[in-house]
Amino acid sequence: MARVVSLYRHPIKGLTPEHRDSLTVHPDGRVAGDRVLAFRFADAAEPEHRDGVDHWPKAKGLALQDFPGLAALHTRYDDETRRIRIEHAGATLVEADLDPQGRRDLADALSEFVLATPEGRRLRRPGRLPLVLVGDGQTPRFHDRARGYVSVHVRGSVRALGEALGMGIDDRRFRSNIVIDDAAAWQELAWTGEVCIGDLTFQTAGPIVRCLATHANPDTGVRDAKVLTTLTGALAQQEPTLGRLLLPGWTPSDDGSTPGGGVIHVGDEVRAHLA
Numbered sequence: 001m002a003r004v005v006s007l008y009r010h011p012i013k014g015l016t017p018e019h020r021d022s023l024t025v026h027p028d029g030r031v032a033g034d035r036v037l038a039f040r041f042a043d044a045a046e047p048e049h050r051d052g053v054d055h056w057p058k059a060k061g062l063a064l065q066d067f068p069g070l071a072a073l074h075t076r077y078d079d080e081t082r083r084i085r086i087e088h089a090g091a092t093l094v095e096a097d098l099d100p101q102g103r104r105d106l107a108d109a110l111s112e113f114v115l116a117t118p119e120g121r122r123l124r125r126p127g128r129l130p131l132v133l134v135g136d137g138q139t140p141r142f143h144d145r146a147r148g149y150v151s152v153h154v155r156g157s158v159r160a161l162g163e164a165l166g167m168g169i170d171d172r173r174f175r176s177n178i179v180i181d182d183a184a185a186w187q188e189l190a191w192t193g194e195v196c197i198g199d200l201t202f203q204t205a206g207p208i209v210r211c212l213a214t215h216a217n218p219d220t221g222v223r224d225a226k227v228l229t230t231l232t233g234a235l236a237q238q239e240p241t242l243g244r245l246l247l248p249g250w251t252p253s254d255d256g257s258t259p260g261g262g263v264i265h266v267g268d269e270v271r272a273h274l275a
Contacts, residue, residue, distance in 0.1 A: 002183035013038035030148030043127035064213035069117035072221035153243035156185035198268030202246035
């Protein structure tokens with residue numbers, strides 16, 4: 001039986017994931033504590049509006065696809081105190097609260113770090129500095145899509161990709177919320193209809209088409225794996241795809257049904273229909 005083997009959330013858009021024993025999924029599909037903060041360019045510190053929903057395109061802030069060196073940072077976020085510590089090479093780069101001065105200190109430290117990387121020239125483009133740390137630290141809102149989704153992939157798919165590349169590939173490259181094992185490689189791409197994870201029911205949405213963020217080593221920040229061209233070349237995909245998006249379904253109740261959501265745990269069984 002397929003089961004959940006790893007759970008992740010990413011408190012700050014584009015920065016390191018946090019490994020969790022459980023995740024709380026809101027009825028709208030967003031994960032509690034996931035993408036609750038983001039470093040935005042100076043000219044993009046306010047959201048765009050898409051279909052009546054706030055939307056923050058990743059191209060207008062720090063993101064791994066353009067700044068792979070971010071993967072070398074280790075980030076810790078304390079939900080209760082709303083305090084962030086960012087480390088590099090075992091040393092603390094910055095530690096601060098989310099008050100105005102703390103936000104400036106965090107943005108200044110990230111700017112200094114990125115400017116010293118090979119991609120630093122991109123941050124010097126007009127309209128990008130000073131960086132602005134946005135978000136209240138509680139509300140998940142800085143996703144790639146206007147609507148929140150839970151992202152999932154099968155570990156066997158990553159193993160198959162690693163075999164094609166001739167190297168070990170870490171699950172963290174794909175920034176999924178849920179990693180599943182004991183399922184066939186690429187099985188997630190064949191799911192249809194409902195997917196049950198533990199006590200929660202989801203509806204399948206689209207597959208995840210990958211970007212250059214997956215080329216960055218999650219420990220060093222070096223682009224050391226040609227993931228995209230391997231998916232479309234050796235693995236013969238039309239688009240570089242790995243993983244699946246899910247939305248909570250509706251849960252039966254005494255009043256008929258209520259929006260889904262709830263808690264997922266490491267070890268939960270996964271049941272899905274295959275196309």
